[in-house]
Amino acid sequence: MLITCPYCGPRDVSEFTYQGEAGRTRPDPASTDRAAWDGYVYDRLNPAGEHSEYWQHSGGCRAHLLVKRNTLTHEIASVAFAREDQRIHSAGRRGKGARP
Amino acid sequence: MRKAMAENSLWRRRAAYRLAHRSKRNVPMAEYSALSLLRNALSGNRDWTPAWRKPDPKPAYDVIIVGGGGHGLATAYYLAKEHGITNVAVIEKGYLGSGNVGRNTTIVRSNYLLPDSIRFYEHSLKLWENLSHDLNYNVMFSQRGMLNLAHTPGQADDFIRRGNAMRHERVDAEWLTPAEIARQVPGLAIGGTARFPVVGGLLQPRGGTARHDAVAWGYARGADRRGVDIIENCEVTGFLRDGDRITGVKTTRGEIRAGKVGVAVAGSTGQVMKLAGVDRLPIESHVLQAFVSESLKPFIHTVVTFGAGHLYISQSDKGGLVFGGDIDGYNTYAQRGNLPVVEEVMSEMVALFPGLARVRLLRSWGGIMDMSMDGSPIITTGPLPGMYLNCGWCYGGFKATPASGWSFAWTIARDEPHRINAAYTLERFHRGAVIDEKGQGATPRLH
DSSP, rough: OOOEEETEEEEEGGGOOOOOOOOOOOOOOOOOOOOHHHHHHBBBBBOOOOOEEEEOOOTOOOOEEEEETTTTTTTTEEEEGGGGGGSOOHHHHHTSSSSS | HHHHHHEEEHHEEEEHHHHHHHHHHHOOOOTHHHHHHHHHHHTOOOOOOSSOOOOOOOEEEEEEOOOHHHHHHHHHHHOOOOOOOEEEEEEEOOOOEEEEEEEETEEOOOOSSSHHHHHHHHHHHHHHHOOOOHHTTTOOBBBOOOOEEEHHHHHHHHHHHHHHHHTTOOOOOEOOHHHHHHHSSTOOOOTTTOSSSEEEEEEEOOOOOOOHHHOOOOOHHHHHHTOEEEEEEEOEEEEEEEOOOOOOOOEETTTEEEEEEEEEEEHHHHHHHTTTTTBSSEEEEEEEEEEEEEEESSSSEEEEEEETEEEEEEEESEEEEEEEEEEEEEESSSSOOHHHHHHHHHHHHHHHHHHGOOOOOEEEEEEEEEEEEEOEEEEOSSSSEEEEEEEETTHHHHHHHHHHHHHHHHHHHHHOOOTTTTTTSTHHHTTTTTOTTTTOOOOOOOO
């Protein structure tokens, strides 16, 4: 499996560290909604087909990447910088307007 | 005198119990014996009957088990044998043995740390010890010992702690010195020039291996002879519902109704549960690769694991080395992995047994693992009414096959867990009562 890093170009999967499902939104740290926390920590979509996931190019430029990959074929549809993914910002940060 | 009477009455109670349970427990099973081998040999082996029927699905059953792997077949077998529930169908999308029951490295052990794990897997090991006899089917269970090598003093302390935890629960565990290991495992790089010198090892003498296909076939035959329908090449495409309640399955061979539906589909749990409208579970599907070398003269007499990386290796009766390592570490439903893990596993094997550097690999394959968020399984009622779920085996499901089927059958038959699987609920994640052997947290690729 090759992942095309936006900085470094196509590199072997062994240079990357898998960081799991993308788009899980952390509840506001002040939140006491147990179901929301449980869902955030433990529950996964685990789809058979297209999967949005984070990888870090830990053996290269160290950028965090948002990868769209098919879990049935290992085919990669797109790779982007994770910082461009709006979903990574937690509800807390978004609520306080610290980052857009 | 009083003692003799007491013994007498106990004896009579036992005899009465045996008589009452005879019809259920002593189904004529001895199809395979020295005599039947001889008889069939003399008639040119033309008179053997198929080990299980190929029935068409009936319109309805008391219980449907989705998934004809080891766990599903064992569940059907114990439903019939222990609970007298024989109007059961096992629905399998491929052929029996096509999934993980035929893709594992065949290791059986109960060398865990946490009490819930030790009790469950020890129950399994005890079932293994009588399984060939119970099934009248040789599963080639070989208690050749399970040896975990420690390569640092810290790791040795950790293993000794685990050994003590096992002995607390009356499970066998022994600590071996490097000299003892050298005698038991020739060819192992132990000291001197070893890349990772061995400081000791935790041995579970009762651990070992079994013939994995035979486990599927034996359970299939045992269930079939008790009236269970095993329906192969029949894929579940949806669930029948009455409100929230699951009342059956839609399949490629038509709709089948059932009072209870058990799901035991391992790596396909995510796909199957989505058909029931359960979108999120504490499960990720990952691929694990396994390998077999060309046949060699017997030289590894136990199962050996490498502590400085992650490798487990044994030698089959055919002489091939059977081994594997870590999962690839990313979500996948493809039954194949990538080359970096192949290279890593090979390098670990050569670090452990330098003499194997030029041995050729015969084949490799992948299986899909249902990795749970704490590394422990789920055997529970629910999550929907009329449904029962068995999953989260990570990559340790093979050794659990008998106890998984036994306790899942109990849970389905009685609508409540047995005490050996009472901790393996879904809601343990929501109560914070996780059973995390390694303390890795909710990161499945590390379990």
